[in-house]
Amino acid sequence: MTVNIDLLGVYLLPNMLDGDYTVIVTPKYVAYGCFQPSVLVVAGADVLEFNMAPLPVALLQSGPPMAWYYSLVSRRILALDEIEFAATSLVMVGQNDMQDGESSRMVLVGPACLRCAELFGVVTQVEWSVSPSTDASIEVERGMVTISDGAPVGSKFTVTADVGAFVVTKSVTVYSAEENPLVGIWTGLDTDNVNRLVTTSSGEFAVTVNPYGNYQDYWGFYTFDVATGDVELTADGANQVAPDGQGTGTFIINAAGNLVLESICLGKWDALTQSLIKNCEHEFQRLP
Template identity: 30%
Template sequence: MKTHAIRWLRSLLAVTMLSAPAIAGAAACAPFLDILDAARETIVLSLSRCDVRPAAAWPDPWQAPAWRLTAPAREGWRNALGHDALRTDLLAARLRARPADPALLAGPLLLRISARLPAPAAWRWDADRGEIAFAPHPSEAQACTGPGALMIWDHVVDIAPGNAVRCEVWRVERPGLQQALPADCVDRWQVEAPAAIDQQGTIRVPPDAADGSLLGVRAQIGPREVKASLRVFDPSRHPLAGRWHQTAVIACDGGERSVTAPIRELIFDAGGEFSVTREPFEAYKDYWGRYRHDPERGTITFLPKGGNQLPEAMRLSGRARLEGGTLTLEQIQLWPKQADGALCGMRFER
């Protein structure tokens, strides 16, 4: 009987010693965060205390406490959120967080600050960092909403192969009043192949992109999609494309004269459009139209089709001579009466 009791006591002690770490481990791996589906019924993602480690707080505009996921948890979240169904719910702010810590409020899980923020708190997942952060009051969320139209560009933007361009979404409340939205308002950027775009809105065009390719650009801001176009052009085939400013007029005796009211913007695009503006102000143009340029012959013709100010007695056909960053238009007058005496040309620089 005594031997049996000793054996029983040793067994109990062994079980107690083995169970203590297990119990401690269970406590350490308590639930941390569950992500529910749109109906708030099914758990689609979860994290325990063992899956996260405290990380440095995210900077403005969040000023949010953050946690870094362990490698297995990070990989699991990346895989799960890579599926279109989940990603769509995420972008629509339909997934809801259910935190175990009562100090952390429930709210939508966002890839970025959302224009549809339905609650005063939100969670954000950053796949690049492998971190999740909690923002009780994401201060810039309201900047994503408001009256007015949204645009990326008000015209087709030209870009040479091998170059990059940065996109922004602008809110236009009325003519003359526009402002760029915070970058975090954009849930997703997209551009048509062969170009690529990152989440910051930087488009990169490969060196082998074909001249004349017209690429669609899209920004997703909540339920709203903003569209723009990007045109790839070969500078050797469209040497005038770009923005020029007038530096002189050319008299018919060959002499150059300064000009007190120059054309500050002469814009050519690779699609054959031009505009002329003496005093640029936001989107204002004096007049615009199409142009025909033959680089081999050196001839150019301007064909105005509309404008706010369309000068009289213009000379619209002549020669275009390009030397480095200087453009000389001979027998051309896009804005007459710029100087006393007869004028037979204009000089511009990039």
């Protein structure tokens, strides 16, 4: 049994074959999910590096905006004073990419504790605003953002939630589904396939095969050509990747509105080996 003997990340592993181990975990944040700590063995033989996910990077004000796509799934709510270090751990979730004429409600969320991964809605007095106010408006009491009809593609707006002691902000970008049909949150139709594919108007993507909390497997940037259907996904960070991955191929949006990737191998979860394995050809359904 592993015993946590220090809140800062010192662990005792007793009754091992070569005696007791003292392990120090030094966290390092990575984009779009969890951090993969370095493991230093102070006493004993080598211990394999392992993954932990006590704090999603989405909770960090400096975290990547793509991680803020995640919707609130729990019905539990917290008061502002129940959020540890609220000024830095409170975040705003809602759509990052919106089309003209579209509306999306922004919600303040936070963790029950500093190392808790689950996000809960926060109940507090909030004054909402959006700037610039040209081509965008917001309901000051509900945080419902509306992009005006005809708002230029590429326009950027800053949504601000003022809770008195501090403010929380996020950026919203106007895009066109006709110009970039890949933007969105997608889920694989095959339950053994990719659970979540997130793509943004700024050219970011993230893949989650076997999800828990805000964890994501790997992420990076993508390029595409609407005329030819060519697409290329290039990963530049990962918690784990599937072997023999292939990011270059083609895409189509079929009659059902699903995203079909051909000649692209994003991987899938293998329950027997508890790891990612090679898997190609993917079809995704857009999540609302």
